[in-house]
Amino acid sequence: MPSIIVLSGSPSPTSKTAALGGYVEARLRAQGHLVRSFRVRDLPPVALLSADTEHPDIAEVVDAIAGVDAIVVASPVYKAAYSGLLKALLDLLPQFALAGKVVLPLVTGGTPAHVLAIDYALRPVLTSLGADHVVQGWFVLDRHIGVDGATVIEPGAESALRAVVDRFSEVVHDRHPLAAAL
Template sequence: MSTIVVLSGSPSAVSRTAALCAHLADRLGSLGHEVRTVHVRDLPAEALLSADTGHPRIAEVVGLIGEADGVLVASPVYKAAYSGLLKTLLDLLPQFAFTGKVVLPIVTGGSPAHVLAIDYALRPVLTSLGADHVVPGWFVLDRHIVLRDDGATLEPDAATPLYRVADAFAHAVDARRPLARAS
């Protein structure tokens, strides 16, 4: 069984990005993966801002990522890039924290004008962290994510292509796992 870590980079307590992460975590779990979700906003701010990698909660997240076969990194778009909160976590990870891993970037935003945040802001950082394979990411418009008391639903026109991307990611994790274990 492959392990996937979902990093939710939204700073908001009520978040479409976080709801989308939960939705995708359920889907990846139903495909046979063990999924662990990390809401970066729940990590201690002082430890994040001071890059205290010795803090138990930060060390736990670094350990989860180290043991994972795949990482889904999700963020809302702010100022044409991913969230500063997510940036603080990515900045304190070891230089090659994503080596041997398949990574899926997911970005949410209010306008299609922000779709390039995946390739121009997030992907270079994921690559610099040593990701062996960054699969094509996906941008989801906020209005396509419907928040409900029991989670989120997606409008069908948004769900179908997102599920194709998530399923391709799951397949890439499964295919990559034996290679990563052998090295």
């Protein structure tokens, strides 16, 4: 069974990005993946910002990333790029931490102008970390994500998001040796 990490890079305690990650996590679980999620905001800030890779919480995330088949990287857009909080974690990963992995970049923002953050900010760093296959990323407007007890994606945005997540799932299944044998 393919394993996936959903990584949320939002610093907000009421994050629509994290809610989006939870929605994607549930969909991937329903498709037969082992999924684990991490919110970077929950990592100890001193260890994260001082690059203390030996701190148990930081080491846990780095080790978990090393052991999965795929990763979903979700971030809100700040200043035309992914969050600095996410950058702090990505900087702690070994140079080729994403080698052999399929990666799905997801970005949330307040305006369609932020969609470029996927290809001009996030995709290059994921590629530089050795990602084997960065699938088509997806941008979701903040206003299309509702968080009221349960994550709700506006119907028009949800159908497009489902298609992207399902394609990612197919690629992960196709690349996983045990899934291909089933």
